[in-house]
Amino acid sequence: MTEHAFTRSLLVAAVLTSGAAMPALADKASDTLNVAFTKELENVDSYFNSSREGVVMQRAVWDGLIYRDPETNEYIGNLATSWEWIDDTTLEFKLREGVTFHNGEPFNADDVVFTVNYVANEENGVKTQRNVNWMKSAEKIDDYTVRILLKDKFPAAIEFLSGPVSMYPNEYYAEVGPSGMGLKPVGTGPYKVTEVVPGQHFVLEKNENYYDSPKGQPTVGKIDIRTIPDVNTQMAELFSGSLDLIWQVPADQAEKLGQMGQFTVANESTMRVGYLQMDAAGRSGADNPFTNAKVREAVNYAINREELVQALLKGSSQVINTPCFPSQFGCAQDVTTYDYNPEKAKELLAEAGYPDGFSTEFYAYRDRQYAEAIASYLNAIGIETDFKMLQYSALRELNMKGEVPLSFQTWGSYSINDASAMVSQFFKHGSLDSTRDDEVLDWLNVADSSTNPDERIEYYTKALKKITGEAYWAPMFSYNTNYVFTGDVNYTPTADEVLRFVDMSWN
Amino acid sequence: MLPFILKRLGLALLVALTVSFISFSLLFLSGDPAAALAGETASGEDVEALRRLYGFDRPMLVQYGEWLFSALRGDFGESYYFKLPVAGLIAERLQVTMILGVCGILFALLTAVPLGVVAAIRPNSLIDRVALFLSVAGQAMPSFWFGLILIVVFAIQLGWLPPSGAATWRHFIMPTIVLGYYAMPAIMRLTRAGMLDVLNSDFIRTARAKGAGEGRVLFKHALRNAIIPVVSLAAVQMGFMLGGSIVVESVFALHGAGFLAWESIARNDLPTVQALILVFSMFYIVFTFLADVLNAWLDPRMRSS
Numbered sequence: 001m002t003e004h005a006f007t008r009s010l011l012v013a014a015v016l017t018s019g020a021a022m023p024a025l026a027d028k029a030s031d032t033l034n035v036a037f038t039k040e041l042e043n044v045d046s047y048f049n050s051s052r053e054g055v056v057m058q059r060a061v062w063d064g065l066i067y068r069d070p071e072t073n074e075y076i077g078n079l080a081t082s083w084e085w086i087d088d089t090t091l092e093f094k095l096r097e098g099v100t101f102h103n104g105e106p107f108n109a110d111d112v113v114f115t116v117n118y119v120a121n122e123e124n125g126v127k128t129q130r131n132v133n134w135m136k137s138a139e140k141i142d143d144y145t146v147r148i149l150l151k152d153k154f155p156a157a158i159e160f161l162s163g164p165v166s167m168y169p170n171e172y173y174a175e176v177g178p179s180g181m182g183l184k185p186v187g188t189g190p191y192k193v194t195e196v197v198p199g200q201h202f203v204l205e206k207n208e209n210y211y212d213s214p215k216g217q218p219t220v221g222k223i224d225i226r227t228i229p230d231v232n233t234q235m236a237e238l239f240s241g242s243l244d245l246i247w248q249v250p251a252d253q254a255e256k257l258g259q260m261g262q263f264t265v266a267n268e269s270t271m272r273v274g275y276l277q278m279d280a281a282g283r284s285g286a287d288n289p290f291t292n293a294k295v296r297e298a299v300n301y302a303i304n305r306e307e308l309v310q311a312l313l314k315g316s317s318q319v320i321n322t323p324c325f326p327s328q329f330g331c332a333q334d335v336t337t338y339d340y341n342p343e344k345a346k347e348l349l350a351e352a353g354y355p356d357g358f359s360t361e362f363y364a365y366r367d368r369q370y371a372e373a374i375a376s377y378l379n380a381i382g383i384e385t386d387f388k389m390l391q392y393s394a395l396r397e398l399n400m401k402g403e404v405p406l407s408f409q410t411w412g413s414y415s416i417n418d419a420s421a422m423v424s425q426f427f428k429h430g431s432l433d434s435t436r437d438d439e440v441l442d443w444l445n446v447a448d449s450s451t452n453p454d455e456r457i458e459y460y461t462k463a464l465k466k467i468t469g470e471a472y473w474a475p476m477f478s479y480n481t482n483y484v485f486t487g488d489v490n491y492t493p494t495a496d497e498v499l500r501f502v503d504m505s506w507n
Numbered sequence: 508m509l510p511f512i513l514k515r516l517g518l519a520l521l522v523a524l525t526v527s528f529i530s531f532s533l534l535f536l537s538g539d540p541a542a543a544l545a546g547e548t549a550s551g552e553d554v555e556a557l558r559r560l561y562g563f564d565r566p567m568l569v570q571y572g573e574w575l576f577s578a579l580r581g582d583f584g585e586s587y588y589f590k591l592p593v594a595g596l597i598a599e600r601l602q603v604t605m606i607l608g609v610c611g612i613l614f615a616l617l618t619a620v621p622l623g624v625v626a627a628i629r630p631n632s633l634i635d636r637v638a639l640f641l642s643v644a645g646q647a648m649p650s651f652w653f654g655l656i657l658i659v660v661f662a663i664q665l666g667w668l669p670p671s672g673a674a675t676w677r678h679f680i681m682p683t684i685v686l687g688y689y690a691m692p693a694i695m696r697l698t699r700a701g702m703l704d705v706l707n708s709d710f711i712r713t714a715r716a717k718g719a720g721e722g723r724v725l726f727k728h729a730l731r732n733a734i735i736p737v738v739s740l741a742a743v744q745m746g747f748m749l750g751g752s753i754v755v756e757s758v759f760a761l762h763g764a765g766f767l768a769w770e771s772i773a774r775n776d777l778p779t780v781q782a783l784i785l786v787f788s789m790f791y792i793v794f795t796f797l798a799d800v801l802n803a804w805l806d807p808r809m810r811s812s
Contacts, residue, residue: 040762040770042588122556129553179590198589198596200762228671228760229770230651236658236670393542393775400542400554 027244028488028506031221034243035499036228040199043182046166047119047126052248055164055415056499059215060204060223062166062187065093065112066158067214070494073327073417075158076214079107079167079188083158088451089136089150091157097144099211101169102192109140114170116148128414131164153449155456156418159329163416190218190502200227204501219505238263238484245485247499251314254482266483267315270497271325272412273422274370276303276474281436283402289360290405294352296471299406300338301345303377305476312370315480316495322464323423323473327495330419330447330460335468345381357382363407365392371408374476400431410479415496419460420448427467435472515799519792526788527578528571531781535567540587540775561587574781584778588771593782597764601786603673604763607682607755608748614687615694616741623698624730627706638699642692650685654758657681671760682759686752690744697740701733735802742798743791750787 027034037053046058067078077083080093099107116138119126126132134154139147150157172186185193190210195203204223228234228243231250235257237243249257249265258265276299278290289295305319321338324331349357362378362385364371375385385406390398398404413421424447426432427440440463447459467473483493491504541558558564577584583593626635661681662670672678705711706729714728749764756766764783771779 040588043590048590125560129556182590197762198591226672226760227762229757229766230760232655233658233671233758233760236655236663239663240666240670242669391773393540396542 027241031506033220033223033245033489033501033504034237035223035225035245036234036237036243037225038227038229038231038234038248040227040229041202042199043178044185044193044196044202045178045181046164047128047132048178048182050127052412052497055497056501057185057193057202058164058166059189059498060191060501061185061189061193062168063189063213063215064162064166065095066162068159068162068417069214070496070498070500075162078162078213078215079112085451086147088153091148091150091161092141093146093148095144095146096211099188100209101172101186101188102207103169103172103186105169105171105186107167107169107188108143109146110143111167111170112146112148113138113140114173115166115168118168118173119165128164131160131414134160135165153451155449155451155453156329156416156420159416159418164414190215191223201225215500215502218502220501223501238486241486244489245483245491245499245504247481247483247493249482249484251312251480251482254484255314257484262487263484264487264489266485266491266493267480268483268493268497269316269318269495270412270479270481271327271415271417271495272410272479272497273320273323273325274367274408274410274476274479275320275323276374276476277399277404277407277409277426277434278473279402279405279434280470280472281402281434283434284405288405289352289354289358292352293470294348295354296474297338298345298348298352298381299378299383300471300474301341301348302381302383303374303474303476304340306340308370308373309477312373313477313480315482317480318478320475320478321468323426323467323475324419324464325413325422325478328413328417328419328421329453330457331423332457332461332464334461335464336471337468338471338474342377342381349382354382357384359384359386360405361386361388363388363390363395363398363404364409365390365395366410367408370476374408396432399434402434404434408476412479412497415498417496419464420444423460423463423467424448427463427472435467435470437466437470437472440466515796519789519796522792523785523788524575527575527781527785530784531571531574532567534777534780535570540777574778578782578785583782586771586776586779588774588776588779593778596779597767597782597786600762600764600767603761604749604752604756604765606679607686607752607761607763608745610679610683611686611748611752612690612741612745614683615690615744618687619691619695620698620734620737623695624702624725626695626699627702627733628725630703635699638695642695645688645692650689650754651758653688654681654685654755657685658758671758673761678759678761682752682755682761685758686748686755690741690748694737694740694744697737698733701736702729705729705733731805735806738801738805739795739798742794746787746791746794749790 039051039053041051041053041057042049044057046054046062063079065078065080067076069076079096079099081096083091083093086092095109101107116135118124119132120135120137122129122133134150134157136149136151141147167188169186173181183196190207191204192207193202194205195201202225206218206221210217228237234243234246238246254265257263278296278299279288280290280296282288282291309317309319322331322333322335326333360383362375368389375387378385395407411422424444427435428444429436429441443459443463447456447463450456481497485491488507489504490507494500541554541563562570581594585591586593586596589596622638626638629635658670658681661668668680669678711724711729714724752763753765753769756763768780768783771783
């Protein structure tokens with residue numbers, strides 16, 4: 001219903017040929033930037049949603065103790081001014097003084113203690129437990145000194161504290177809870193929320209009293225966000241001047257919009273990696289061909305990933321060789337790689353005992369066109385695919401039961417710049433692990449819990465070399481996203497798929 | 508009359524119950540709600556915790572009974588997705604859908620009935636042909652396509668109307684036309700066929716013979732008889748518009764109940780889907796009931812039966 005490439009082309013063509021005069025934008029004059037979301041955001045409270053839109057709101061409305069510069073990946077103090085490891089499971093922070101929440105509540109150690117203790121308690125039901133369940137509790141040392149206690153060694157703590165963990169006002173949150181916070185959000189961030197119609201409409205206003213944060217000062221006065229589910233309608237709104245910025249625009253449309261001349265089209269890579277998961281552990285049946293390493297190698301050789309990137313994904317997408325995104329800490333790239341070689345793939349299949357190929361079920365939950373292209377490469381070497389497109393939850397359920405021999409999957413790592421957010425998610429014998437390699441498990445356990453960065457890199461590299469050497473997965477490509485905005489808007493998107501309103505200004 | 512109405516209402520309630528039970532069973536079979544709830548970033552352990560928290564591990568009948576008991580007290584639970592009471596959520600979204608549905612059906616009736624009457628008076632005339640063309644086009648053109656064409660012409664090129672949203676009455680003009688146009692052809696063809704049928708019947712000839720004016724013949728005698736099936740059809744169409752305006756709501760970014768239902772299904776938001784199914788089936792039941800009453804008023808013969 002929402003993805004009619006043909007209709008979209010028609011829309012652009014109609015506008016191009018009509019020579020319709022674009023109405024002058026009144027929004028710059030009223031200092032209001034109009035933005036569209038595609039999906040309905042379930043709850044503005046960032047601990048109770050798991051969507052990209054939620055991350056965008058979180059970065060605008062709240063702040064974390066630490067900030068990671070999206071350009072340099074350097075960690076800088078935000079609500080904390082400094083931090084140090086007291087021991088392997090204790091982090092101590094000195095907090096910034098003189099910061100107030102949007103409702104006037106002053107920020108101090110009590111807020112940190114309350115927030116951490118609230119979100120770390122599983123009973124409170126934070127949606128993405130992995131973001132918070134490494135923390136045990138927090139304790140106040142004095143008004144502006146606080147300690148966070150970890151359950152276990154967790155070297156990615158700093159990355160999480162600069163990402164999904166943001167600080168909430170203790171008195172307010174204790175009173176209103178997640179649903180109240182979702183309707184009337186209060187944070188310390190560069191933008192305060194003035195209107196929420198759940199899922200539909202959000203209005204943000206510049207926080208005039210924003211402290212001297214590494215995020216910088218907001219310049220655009222008002223951000224008006226509407227949820228418009230249909231990409232065509234978003235484009236129509238852009239043409240008619242009632243939207244200033246849209247994102248996640250499909251590649252073919254972004255190209256055409258770029259040619260029109262009056263819009264800026266920016267393309268940035270995202271951390272999302274597409275890959276083929278194969279049932280190496282034989283959970284879907286011991287006679288399953290993918291238990292044979294030669295078959296898995298054949299799959300890796302069979303697919304022309306370069307072509308997929310150039311013809312379908314376009315933009316800043318790249319071929320990926322690892323079960324993690326290259327910028328992630330520990331995601332070593334000196335691993336076994338498989339270049340497109342269908343002849344070799346056929347040979348390997350023959351060696352594995354499948355000279356005439358075999359047939360298999362092949363599942364996907366998104367990006368049908370990519371999955372179908374992959375299927376055609378597999379068909380070309382003799383692997384017949386019975387393609388099944390399922391809802392995400394349905395495929396996940398099958399996967400957890402180990403009933404999926406081959407599937408096209410993607411993982412966005414929640415924009416966490418650490419290999420543990422992907423490799424350790426899938427190769428540690430969890431219900432989604434289709435490989436079950438004990439050696440990889442041991443190495444990842446060391447890498448995930450070591451506080452010595454060199455040791456972490458060493459063990460991730462070991463694990464990644466084994467995973468790629470055994471061809472457990474066929475990593476495919478990284479995703480990209482297109483941002484399209486009017487000439488009035490000045491913005492440089494970052495590589496982490498987060499819209500940063502604080503970085504936007506008028507030309 | 509009163510026992511008849513009570514009997515009908517009792518029957519309606521049973522229908523609603525049956526619908527809700529069947530839909531509950533189907534939803535129960537359709538997949539793991541816990542996995543959908545947990546979202547893409549959750550681990551297997553998160554899903555397990557959610558399954559226990561929401562009680563998905565209990566037998567279906569227990570879950571249904573619990574839902575029904577609360578629903579009878581007006582408590583439809585909390586949306587899994589928005590974490591807000593379902594009743595309030597639906598009430599808010601229904602406003603848009605109701606405005607759209609009422610405007611849509613009025614638009615359809617006000618264009619289709621006159622066109623149908625004119626087409627019947629002058630069969631095979633130019634007007635009849637134009638009406639036929641309009642109805643064929645209306646049946647053939649997908650709503651999303653028609654909606655986009657209107658947006659391109661009236662919002663982008665002419666700049667007369669806002670492309671999407673629900674902020675002012677002007678936002679409802681294009682969605683009303685798209686939704687109404689979809690219901691129009693059937694109403695028009697039925698009016699035309701009914702009128703042609705009635706106009707050739709004996710009592711019309713009698714009416715003309717006794718010297719009744721043409722207007723009186725057409726509206727008092729003919730249309731009143733020809734409109735009866737149209738009323739029933741319009742009632743069904745109205746039910747369809749309230750529950751099925753998903754595509755129109757999506758294209759015009761109107762966050763109505765139809766769109767909420769569509770999204771909630773994809774999100775496995777069971778309490779919301781359940782309540783919406785009940786609300787939509789109640790609409791059908793109520794409108795069919797009202798259509799019966801209206802028909803009984805139009806046709807005295809139906810009152811006795």
